[in-house]
Amino acid sequence: MEHSTKTLRNSNSTAAETKVFLLIGIIFIGANLRAPLTSVGPLLSSIREQLHLSSTAGGMLTTVPLLAFAALSPFAAKVANKVGMGATLFLSLLLLTMGIFIRSTSGVGLLFIGTLFIGLAIAVCNVLLPSLIKQDFAHNVGLMTGVYAVSMNLCGAIGSGISHPISVATSLGWKGALGCWGILSFIALLLWLPQLKKPGYQRQAKTLKKTPSLSLWKSKLAWQISLYMGLQSVLFYTIIAWMPDILKEQGLTSDDAGWTLSFMQLAIIPFTFLIPIIAGKLNNQRGLVTISGVLLCIGIIGILYGPLSFIKLFIISSGIGIGSAFSLAMMFFTLRTSNAKEAAELSGMAQSLGYLLAALGPFLFGLLHDVTHGWTIPLFLLLFFSLLLFLCGMGAGKNRVIENS
Secondary structure (H helix, E strand, O other): OHHHHHHHHHHHHHHHHHHHHHHHHHHHHHHOOOHHHHOOHHHHHHHHHHHOOOHHHHHHHHHHHHHHHHHHHHHHHHHHHHHOHHHHHHHHHHHHHHHHHHHOOOOHHHHHHHHHHHHHHHHHHHHHHHHHHHHHOHHHHHHHHHHHHHHHHHHHHHHHHHHHHHHHHOOOHHHHHHHOHHHHHHHHHHHOHHHHHOHHHHHHHHHHHOOOOOOHHHOHHHHHHHHHHHHHHHHHHHHHHHHHHHHHHOOOOHHHHHHHHHHHHHHHHHHHHHHHHHHHHOOOOHHHHHHHHHHHHHHHHHHHHOOHHHHHHHHHHHHHHHHHHHHHHHHHHHHOOOOHHHHHHHHHHHHHHHHHHHOHHHHHHHHHHHHHOOOHHHHHHHHHHHHHHHHHHHHHOOOOOOOOO
16 A cells, blocks of 8 residues: 555656646747747848848748748648657757758848748647647646746747847847847757657547547638637737837837837736636636727727827737737637647647738738838728727637537
8 A cells, every 4th residue: 555655656746747847848839939030020120221121021021930830830730640749849949940040140041041940830839839738738728828828928028129239239230139049949949858758649649630620611610710810910920020110210219119019028928828817717708809909909099199108008008909819819729629639720720821811911011111101001901900800809709619510
């Protein structure tokens, strides 16, 4: 009896340690999902000036990762089912580290090749993390979604804030300011190594293969979730890419513009943590959809017509709206499905279609600015997208689960 009790204690201790290492790994993967992208916006003027890029070409630096998200997202779950969740995420982190290094070397070609690699790597992590959480933290989905969303937004905020100061205060320039994020991805790579030895992921993959796939393309709910995911991504990545230039044209310095964007993302953090927890306890999420939509519209209208002295408050308002919408989109992947495989399939569809739509945002925003020589029409486009986001969210927020037809 004593031997059995001791064995049980050791088993529980080992399981707890495994969960802790998994949690740390998830946090560090989340830390790499936005910072390599948000660090580009404050440096966009320097990149364009040195490499002689137009506004439209500059917008493509944000568009390329989104196109990569759209192209690879449908296949991420299939790859994970074949080679294992742990191995797939490890290879993605390796590709991410390589992409950051290549992007920071020299020349327009390598800049876009590295950016493409970064996009492909982040695409896989974006799809698989909600499924991983549903699989390993089934009773704490809201809390764990909040944890990795906080990690994502915190590092994204830091990326926006420190990129320009690093580039001008050191001899690194914009290349070094972008390249330093390779350190973070390399650390995540090392911390994820223990997951390669976890046989449970392989067994789970074989079990889930037997589960019938959902008829997502025929599901109205799946389309509503996909559009909700896409529209919030359009708004986030467009603001991240172009808001520094908008703020500088309104009179802020480059450093102030970068830190304002950083403050916006810092303000998001409490909401990205709390929204998933609250959403998981509600029968439906329509009230949260409404609140996020109202905050977003107030922020964009304030940027258009509000006084400069309140510009930071308006940007923070829009940021909180986008951050809340992002957390809701992540929760919809788990709340509207029955198991980890279904969550991965819905995540793959939503992020593929969503980011294909999102890819139009920064490019179209830059193109409209080139054509109109102003920011008014582009900002009205964002307001229109905000209204569509609200409408799709009201459908996605209903208490129901996607079923096979």
